Amino acid sequence: MNEAYCINLARMSATYVKIIFQIVFMGILAATSLCHAKELAITFDDAPTPDSALMSGNERTQKIIAALQKAKVPDALFFVQADRLNKSTQMRLDQYAAAGFHIANHSYSHQSASALGKKNYIADAKSAHLLLKNQNNFLPFHRFPYLDCGKDKSSILAIRDSLSELGYKDGYITIANYDWHISNLLAKASENKKNINYENAKKFYVDTLFSAIEFYDEVARKALGKSPKHVLLLHENDAAALFLGDLIAHLRSKGWKIISPQKAYEDPISRDLSNISYHHQNRVAAIARRSGIPEDKLYHVSENVDYLDKAFVEAGVVY
Ligand SMILES: [Zn+2]
Structure with missing residues (x-):
């Protein structure tokens, strides 16, 4: 065997080894992505929301707790608008905490930071902090109104x-x-x-929300x-009280795992x-915008009041 032949043989072997390694590596990657469930944590803004024509605030809290417990959701985070606290609404926060869920800061008066300006916004968030920091199951996360x-x-x-x-950490x-x-x-209605x-x-609630969830994923x-560990924005509202359990069941049937907000x-x-300057939407959108995805590709079709009004009628929700 001459020297050139030996070198060629060695090069070929090295190439084969490299290809085999690549195949094994790609296989492991594929298996990992197949086994890795998409993960999502549930958060609720604007708690404690006022009574509506559909149900009282107290009833809403009972239904949301029951749905989360029945579905064995590991935890959920309730972002509180602190100027809504009074004797009766305080009891609702206590009930969320007693059920093992957590409380966080969504400002005092729910005004946008742009409108208030930095000095007034900081003062507003601090007022909320004073009312919330000693709540049972309080976690130091803050979420901006209107993001x-x-x-x-x-x-x-x-x-x-x-x-x-x-x-505070950013909620x-x-x-x-x-x-x-x-x-x-x-x-x-x-x-x-x-x-x-x-x-x-x-069906309308579950389909609309599931479609937005898959879109952002x-x-x-x-x-x-x-797929990152997602944080889903919901509000402490009637729709959640009525259909949260169905949304969770649907998510799980499609391979999603519900995790705690702290884990997310x-x-x-x-x-x-x-x-940081692209902040009015969500963390995924900010990262996507930075990577060059155009802004008009970053909104789900249902983030539009006119679209929802029309779809609501077409879905035959009201008759
Ligand atoms: Zn809000």
Whole structure:
């Protein structure tokens, strides 16, 4: 055997070994992604919400707790608008905490940080902090009303610094939707003494939300190359009280796993603040925007009041 032949043989063997390694590696990757359930935590904004034509606030709390417990959801986080606290609503927070769920800060008066300006927003969040910090099962997460973190980069950074001095972490979301509008449509139908077809309403709520959840997971996969631990934004509203259990069952039937918000906030995207100025939507959208995905591809079709009004009628929810 001459030297050139030996070198060629060695090169060929090295190439074969490399190819075999690549095949094994790709196989492991494929198996991992197949086995890895998509994960999502459930959070509720604007608690404790007022009575509606459909149900009292107390009833709403009972139904949400019952649905979470029946579905054995490991934890849920309730972001509180602190100016809604009084003797009766305080009891509702105590009930969430007694059931093992957690309480967090969603400002005092629910005004946008851009509108209030940095000084007033910080004061507003601090007022909420004083009322919330000693609540049972309080966790130091803060979520901005309307997901608006401030008017410009310097305000955003100043507000963030003040919140972290108070010990807060960002209660960002990854999945937005207009559940609040669906709930308003239902309450309005009840107020106007219309008949509600609850089977159709359930299907409409579950299908609309599930479609938004899958949409943002797809955006995340494009931007990150994988599915992160998601944080779903819901509101403490009638629609959730009525159909939360059905949404959870549907998610699980499609391979989703419900995790605790604390676990979701351990995902590496919790530390990704590289597109801090793009804040009015959600963390996945900010990362996707940075990776060049155009803004008009970052909203789900149902994040539109006119679309939902029309779809609500077409779904035969009210008759
Ligand atoms: Zn809110």
